[in-house]
Amino acid sequence: MAATWLKDAVFYEIYPQSFYDTNGDGIGDINGIIEKLDYIRGLGCSALWINPCFDSPFKDAGYDVRDYKKVAPRYGTNSDLYRLFGEAHRKGIRVLLDLVPGHTSEEHAWFRESQRAEKNEYSNRYIWTDFCFQGARNLPYIGGESERSGTYILNFFKCQPALNYGFLNPEESWQLPADHPDAIATREAMKDVMRFWLDHGCDGFRVDMAASLVKYDDERKSATSAIWRNVREMLDAEYPEAAMVAEWSEPKLALRAGYDMDFYLNNPGNGYSTLMRDYGMPSAEREDNSYFRRDARDRDICRFLETYLDWYRDTKDLGYISMITCNHDTVRPRFNLDEREMKLAYAFIFTMPGVPFLYYGDEIGMRYQELPTKEGGYFRTGSRTPMQWAPGKNLGFSTGCADSLYLPVDPAPDAPTVAEQEQRPDSLLNTVRALLALRHREEDLQADAAFEPVCTEKGQPFVYRRGKLLIGVNPSGETLTCAMRAEGMKPVYALGSVKNGADSLTMGPQSFAVLKAE
Numbered sequence: 438m439a440a441t442w443l444k445d446a447v448f449y450e451i452y453p454q455s456f457y458d459t460n461g462d463g464i465g466d467i468n469g470i471i472e473k474l475d476y477i478r479g480l481g482c483s484a485l486w487i488n489p490c491f492d493s494p495f496k497d498a499g500y501d502v503r504d505y506k507k508v509a510p511r512y513g514t515n516s517d518l519y520r521l522f523g524e525a526h527r528k529g530i531r532v533l534l535d536l537v538p539g540h541t542s543e544e545h546a547w548f549r550e551s552q553r554a555e556k557n558e559y560s561n562r563y564i565w566t567d568f569c570f571q572g573a574r575n576l577p578y579i580g581g582e583s584e585r586s587g588t589y590i591l592n593f594f595k596c597q598p599a600l601n602y603g604f605l606n607p608e609e610s611w612q613l614p615a616d617h618p619d620a621i622a623t624r625e626a627m628k629d630v631m632r633f634w635l636d637h638g639c640d641g642f643r644v645d646m647a648a649s650l651v652k653y654d655d656e657r658k659s660a661t662s663a664i665w666r667n668v669r670e671m672l673d674a675e676y677p678e679a680a681m682v683a684e685w686s687e688p689k690l691a692l693r694a695g696y697d698m699d700f701y702l703n704n705p706g707n708g709y710s711t712l713m714r715d716y717g718m719p720s721a722e723r724e725d726n727s728y729f730r731r732d733a734r735d736r737d738i739c740r741f742l743e744t745y746l747d748w749y750r751d752t753k754d755l756g757y758i759s760m761i762t763c764n765h766d767t768v769r770p771r772f773n774l775d776e777r778e779m780k781l782a783y784a785f786i787f788t789m790p791g792v793p794f795l796y797y798g799d800e801i802g803m804r805y806q807e808l809p810t811k812e813g814g815y816f817r818t819g820s821r822t823p824m825q826w827a828p829g830k831n832l833g834f835s836t837g838c839a840d841s842l843y844l845p846v847d848p849a850p851d852a853p854t855v856a857e858q859e860q861r862p863d864s865l866l867n868t869v870r871a872l873l874a875l876r877h878r879e880e881d882l883q884a885d886a887a888f889e890p891v892c893t894e895k896g897q898p899f900v901y902r903r904g905k906l907l908i909g910v911n912p913s914g915e916t917l918t919c920a921m922r923a924e925g926m927k928p929v930y931a932l933g934s935v936k937n938g939a940d941s942l943t944m945g946p947q948s949f950a951v952l953k954a955e
Contacts, residue, residue, distance in 0.1 A: 439697040439756045440641070440680040442483075442531060444884050447787070447873055448794040449482035452765050453490050453512055454498075454843045455823045456797055458834055463841030465823070465834070467513040471524050476855070480800060481873025484531040486643045486682070488765055490518065494544050496596040497813035498765075498821075499535075500645060501542035505630040515637075522638030533680065534634055536642040538627045539649040540592035540599050547626075548598055552583035561619035562626075564590035564601045564652070567611045574608070576652065587611070592649055594813060600627075602650040605660040615651050615660040624664050628671055641680035647696070648685050658687075662694035669695025682759055682792075688748045692756035698792050700759050701745070703767045708741040709760065713770050713782050725773050729782040729912045731947060736913060738899040742890060749790065749888060757884050760786045763796040769820050772805040777947050780868045780932055781912050784949040787872045788908050790888045798824050800869040801853040811844060822846060827856035868932070875930050875951065881906045882951075892919035898944045907952040909935065911944035918943045926952035 457469030467490065477485065489499030492507040499509065508515050525532050541548055550559035564573075565587040572578050573590055579598075580588035592599040603620030604612040613620050631642065651660035672679045672695075682698035685691040686707075691699035701709045705717060715727040726733050728741065748758055762783060763769050770779050779802055786793050806819040814821055822844045826833030832846045832854055839845070846852065858864035876882045881904025891907070892900035897919045898911040907926055911917045911933075923937035933948025944950065 439884075440678045442678060443680055443697055443757060443792050445877060446484045446531070446792050446884070447482045447876065448484045448486050448533070448759075448792065449477050449480065450486045450488070450761075450764055450794055450796045452488050452797060452821050455821055455834075457824060457826070458837065461835060461837040462511070463835050463837040464511050464843045466511070467508065467517040467521050471517075471521050474525055474528050474530060478528050478530060479870070480795070481870055481877060482795060483529060484533065484640070485525065486533045486794065487535065489535045489537060489645075494542055494596070495812045496542070497594050498811075500537055500813075501540075501544075501594070501596045502537050503542045503544045504546070505541075506633050519637050522640075526638065531640040531680075532638075533641045533643050533682065534639050535645060536627075536631065537645045538600065539646045540597035543596055543598055551589075551598075552585050554584045554586070558622075561601055561613060561617075562623055563598045565611060566590075566609070571611075590652070592646065596813075599652075600650075602652075602664060603660070604652050605654045608653070612653075615663070624667065628668060631668070631672075632675070635676045635679055640678070641682075641697075643682045643684065644696075645684055647683040647691065648687070658690050658694070662690060665691075665694040665696065688752045688756070688758050692752045696756060698757045698759045700761060700764075700794075701748075702761075708744040711737075711740040712785070713774060714768060714772075716773060727773065729774060729778050729785075731775075731778060731912065731914045733912070737895050738893055739895075742893060746890070753790070753885075753888075757791040759792045759794055760789060761794045761796065762786060762799040763820060764794070765796070765821055766817050767796075767820060768816070769796075769803060769805040770799060771802045776802055776865050778912065779865055781910055781947060781949050783865075783869060784872055784932060785910055787869075787876050788882050788903060788951065790884060790886065790903070792884050795869070796820075798822075800866050801825065801855055801858050802865045803853060804847050804849070806845070806847065808844065818844065825852055825854045827854050871930065879906060879929070879951075879953075880904070891921060892942075894919075898942065898948075900942060905954060907942075908950070909942055909944050909952070910949045912947060914946045916943060916945050923952060925955055927955045929953045 454465045456465040458465050459468045490512045491502045492504035492509045493499045508518050547559050547562045551563045569586045577591040578588040590599045600623050603615035680697045683691040683696040685699050686702040688699040703710050712728045716725040726735050806822050808818045811818045823834035823846050858866035886904040889902045898909045898917045900909045900919050919942045923942045924939045928950045931950040934945030935950040936943040
């Protein structure tokens, strides 16, 4: 059963190095997050997900952890993070940290010990073959860098040796079964990390690459799921209100494995990608047929619903599917959507079931920047630029010199800022605030209220019910009508025009409405 506070939660994702710099060194910090808590609460966000802020050599932007129990000095100290938990809680905001359980940095103390030739308690903390010239079937590996004779398995980048949770079906002498004591020791070490931060006030974790633990797993991820169910048992017994959200995008598996939430991620060509990013990689030259594009030529909400409804109906009593405006791995919506298109897309996301996540800066429509890679970001780097608070030096992100910034701010004369959009009642920022206020006000818009599609035909608005509310969206540039009974219902929120009668609902171009019985 999901943590009770998730029912009315809206998350704000913060990439800490790019949010707000309080000491002028060009890198965002924990004190910067503390200073902006009132802004976050004012948006209508009641929870945070902070990308990795642990000690790291930053070859993969902190997803290469060197010490799970130490805050990276560039962000501050452990005491700063403890203070953030306390200040956030006083304002009614929960905080999730980013847990990276599948690998560490190659500079982690566990790995340094594991590299030694003599056997020790960390020898099997990572996955090693038996011989320096022995590789691994279908798994990336590195050799020639340790005194130990063997090659070690990677979880993703070269800087990320895989932690050893065992193999479901061991095939070689060096492959431990998932129930081996050393594989169990890895699981228990990760639980120890979780307890450390929960005891200091953390409210749970977003879990990186949640499906990546046990190798040669079966299609249903049974052994990896068993690990997470064991973790869930620990949380239920010791921290019953702690929450976990999986980077898995397989809610049928993740929610049965003990997660409260699973992200619907932007994997190319899937249902979520058809909503805002139906263009492949950002450099691809192809037609953009995203559902929320005004000029989409083959608009069809069923491309999204086909998978979503299957997941939703199967898991609605187990936990939540979480939709994102964007994240640190995804091209920002402003890349291909204008302000009106983003308003409609966000209106949809924030009125759907589950627990939504708003990526910092999306509320003002920050642009995706074409930038060289930074700390393993590659194309993702352009979505990780500094938050734009106000006109002027570094757009209010930092008092430091421009060349000291983690990444450059948007150089365009019309770069959106919080300060400018505060002044416009119809700005994207104020639209987000209004939508989130509506979600908090109307219980039928919250995480667990019923969802039912009503009108899904091409050439008509998409209409759906949330409890007793009727919601319609028309992203096209034409007036569209859906045959249905909507008499006696009044808009409690609208973008654009909507007319409801005894037997039809008519929506003007690029419109959205939430209707409620009078």
